[in-house]
Amino acid sequence: MKHYKTLRLILGDQLNPSHSWFKQKDNETLYIIAELAQETHYVKHHIQKLCAFFHAMENFASALSQAGFNVLHLTLDETCNDNNLPDLLNRIAKQYQCSVIEYQYPDEFRLHSQLEQFKKTHMLSVRAVDSEHFLFPFSQIKKRFVKNKHVTMEHFYRDMRKQFDILMDSGKPEGGKWNFDSNNRNKFSKNDIHDIPSPKLFTNDVKSIISRLNKHKVAYFGSIDNQLTWPTTRKQAISSLDYFCEYLLVNFGKFQDAMTDQSKHNTSLYHSRLSFALNTKILHPLYVIKRVITEYKQRPSEISISQVEGFIRQILGWREYVRAIYWVNMPDYATKNQLQANNKMPSYFWTGSTKMNCLSHALTQSLETSYAHHIQRLMVIGNFCMLTGINPDDVDNWYLGVYIDAIEWVEMPNTRGMSQFADDGIIATKPYAASGNYINKMSDYCKRCQYDVKQKVGEKACPLNSLYWNFMHTHRSKLEKNPRIGMVYKNWDRQTEEQKTVLLKQAAAHLIDLESL
Known part of the structure; x- marks a missing residue:
């Protein structure tokens, strides 16, 4: 077996052919690209996301090999006994008698922490370099x-x-x-x-x-x-x-x-x-x-x-x-929940089976294709989660698992911050809350929905309408001084006490039985 001086780790989201690592070939360097169990279960993933990462990793390993680099591409078959990434690196470095381990800085905090700890405690020389991808250093x-x-x-x-x-x-x-x-x-x-x-x-x-x-x-x-x-x-x-x-x-x-x-x-x-x-x-x-x-x-x-x-x-x-x-x-960002949202995510997030056409379409598309565009994610699915007070931990996990492009650095600020307003306004200057009117304005979903977007209360009323006003009412102390949404409370205050009571009662019924929507 050939021995190598340097072992270089390439993670599944570091498939950058222009990285300076590849400016010249070095017969004393071995590159490792590995499928690893720990990357399949930190959250439950969509099958297309798992396949996309593993297929892209395999293709990148093949391209590097064809270009003359020494590459070790390991599948789950070869790494099934490695408990985690440090275990894998230890085993391969020992097997090929490497004296240096190098990696590109990860873009997820969990991997960054894992590799930083590995670097501090390992007997070998462990070095980290920039991934050379982002434009803001x-x-x-x-x-x-x-x-x-x-x-x-x-x-x-x-x-x-x-x-x-x-x-x-x-x-x-x-x-x-x-x-x-x-x-x-x-x-x-x-x-x-x-x-x-x-x-x-x-x-x-x-x-x-x-x-x-x-x-x-x-x-x-x-x-x-x-x-x-x-x-x-x-x-x-x-x-x-x-x-x-x-x-x-x-x-x-x-x-x-x-x-x-x-x-x-x-x-x-x-x-x-x-x-x-x-x-x-x-x-x-x-x-x-x-x-x-x-x-x-x-x-x-x-x-x-x-x-x-x-x-x-x-x-x-x-x-x-x-x-x-x-x-x-990070890491505090991952625990932010300023609106104290603690409701359980409804089961239709895993089936798409809800009577709300906008939500059903966006969820079903996500489950079938592992994709939805930013307004579907923000103003349909995210808006519903915020209005109904779904725990942002559950929202994070769902988004991180379902979308093919979801890596925590991009998913979490978009979800916990922009979508759920759980981060104390670090990203969004106001919560992106909307009634059915916004959905009707930007889509044709409402035309084929069992609910009536123009009705606020009653059995046929769009649930988003009462849920929106309930959200604004519930969080008034936090939001009413926000200059971007002050007009909302003026509109709310113009309604009679009876109108307010009926709206809030309707929303309360929805929140008690989210599964029936």
Whole structure:
């Protein structure tokens, strides 16, 4: 057996072919990419998420090997006796007589803590390096962000635009505005739905991975038909990016918040389907941004700046922002529950079987495809959880498990912070609470719902309506001084005491029996 001086660990979300590790080959270095039991059960995962990570890891190991690097790709069959990541590293380092272990800084606190402890206690030389993926340096996070303090995302985003000279014109924002969000709130018409292009899908065979998961009794949920449609190689990811630029970018911003239950063939609508490739580092964010800008510059008469800015804001702004929020506030962030939400998550979160069409569609889509776009996650599923007081621990675990792109650094701030307002307003300056009116404004869900979105009380009334007012009433002492929602309480106070009592009574009945909704 060949021996190696250095063992380098590559985690499942560190599939970055441009990392400086790969600038030159070294016959004294062994790279290890391993399926590990601990990564399958820290939360219960969707089967498509498990398959996507394992398939992408296998593909990356194969690509490195073909490029001439020494790679050890281990499946669950080979790691089933390793209790955790340190055990695996100890065993492999001993087996190949390595004297140095190197790893890239993980993006999840649990892995960071595990490897930091390993580094402190191990007899060998253990070194960590940057993952070379994010645009806002890890070393700058604590200089810009303060624990438990709100930092306005818009200001951060503008600074990032300036720093990287993205959509800038002589020091000013291209198009005369920094943010075109007001142009990004259109609802689909019937003709719009008909015109949505088919999604770019792939046929990645994952039968062997499913068999392996079953063999090792890995608990999972969701469905899959042995074929994974998500991009799991760099070639596939670039193909998805090219497809997005050619066919979807032209209407991305316009419809980025829109929802429909009538596009059965395309649940991702005009969204890019790149989040998994980005979050596993198969694609670099700046590569994606530059490709989108190139398309915009080449087709100025077809693609408006509001389409491009809306997309870039999500990557250059929001994605980098939530990562910083996560790291400056962990580990305390994972226990924040300022609204004292402690209700149990209803069983239909695992089946989609609820009479509320908006929630049923978003849940069913999530369970079937391991995907929902940001407004479905925030304003349908997240809004319902917040209005009904579901424990944010349960909400975190569900989101982290169900979505193919969910890694804790991006999931938790979006869920516990933006969605549930459980973080004392560190991210959101107001709770994103909404009645049925918002759902009706941004979707066609209400047209085919058993409930009437225009009714506030009664057997046929949309549950979101009374739940919304109950939420605002319950948390008034925390929220009424918030300048962004002061008008809500003026509207509430205009109602008669009888109207208030009936609304609150209806909401109380829903909260007692959430399973019946």
